[in-house]
Amino acid sequence: MAGLVLGEAARQADGLQLIAAENFTSPAVLAVLGSPLANKYAEGYPGARHHGGCELVDVAERTAVERACALFGAEHANVQPHSGSSAVLAAYAALLRPGDRVLAMSLRHGGHLTHGSPANFSGRWFDFVGYGVRPDTGLVDYEQVRALAREHRPKAIVCGSISYPRHLDHAAFRMIADEVGAYLIADAAHPIGLVAGGVAPNPVPYADVVCATTHKVLRGPRGGMLLCGGRLAQRVDRAVFPFTQGGAQMQTIAAKAVAFGEAATPEFAAYARQVVANARALAAALAAEGLVVTTGGTDTHMMTVDASALALDAFTARGRLAAAGIVLDTCALPQGGGCGLRLGTASVTTQGMGTGEMARIAALAAAAIRGVERPARLRAAVAELARAFPPYPAHT
Structure with a gap:
């Protein structure tokens, strides 16, 4: 069990956690x-x-x-x-x-x-x-x-x-x-x-x-x-x-x-503002990479994306992203009854990432989805970005 706990800590620190329902607690x-x-x-x-x-x-x-x-x-x-x-x-x-x-x-x-x-x-x-x-x-x-x-x-x-x-x-x-x-x-x-x-x-x-x-x-x-x-x-x-x-x-x-x-603190209010700013930046960057962002953007911490514009179904896209160390969800898409990708920025914002990092995340995600680079090379690039923003710096 100790090994599993340490392994999970390493997994969280070495990848990009974009599941909209997850975050890092204090x-x-x-x-x-x-x-x-x-x-x-x-x-x-x-x-x-x-x-x-x-x-x-x-x-x-x-x-x-x-x-x-x-x-x-x-x-x-x-x-x-x-x-x-x-x-x-x-x-x-x-x-x-x-x-x-x-x-x-x-x-x-x-x-x-x-x-x-x-x-x-x-x-x-x-x-x-x-x-x-x-x-x-x-x-x-x-x-x-x-x-x-x-x-x-x-x-x-x-x-x-x-x-x-x-x-x-x-x-x-x-x-x-x-x-x-x-x-x-x-x-x-x-x-x-x-x-x-x-x-x-x-x-x-x-x-x-x-x-x-x-x-x-x-x-x-x-x-x-x-x-x-x-x-x-x-x-x-x-x-x-x-x-x-x-x-x-x-x-x-x-x-x-x-x-x-x-x-209830001003620090959390600033964090929440950054979560939304990061989500909007990530949505815009993904759209620039050719992915279709539903509703044209986001007001919140999450966005949903249709990967079919890149000739790929959501489950295959999620698998390629996971191989690169980018973890996210799939979700239903109302138009056509298909399936899309759901991403959130709460975790990466907790780590201290800003709008500049969102552009980098979008580029890495698009490369993984397209399959234009070897997964091991992409995973190393993802880990390098994630390790620059450890979720628990005092414990690294």
């Missing part, structure tokens, strides 16, 4: 995750646990809740969900009953598994209707959302995506939800870190419940959280415990508190 977050807090059982909530000895972990959870509420302007926060999917499950449990109709982004257009996939609890327990993006722009078709809401009268509308690179109009979703008497659930797993940094619109004032993750751009431990108004606080808390989860992971909750504290 050393402080890592330290708390590996602390004796991991030993503590703490079912329930602060002041009302089902186990003794929770005095200190109660302080940790209260601190995480207070920091989350202050950071996002929420009346209530639940920091116990083990993941983003756990948070969405709890939100549905708080507001819906099995069989209720839900309007969410179609999986083919960028929706998450929890937005109605038949392989997921959401698609098995609820009746999902999917909205999509306009074929001419790739942007959310709000007129279609309104028309589908009027036709199907859903109990809830979900706004959020795993591969939509533009800001969502939460006010428009709120107006549509109010028109048909639906709850509005914001799945902000990807943009919540940008919200914390002040470079993305905040869904909290508009949504009944906001579901989010604490990793990704937010740079905290892997986990989830829920934000809501005070009137839904008890329903949300009961939906997490005891309905969908048992004991809270106190080491993770304490690490979330650390991350929320870090995200």
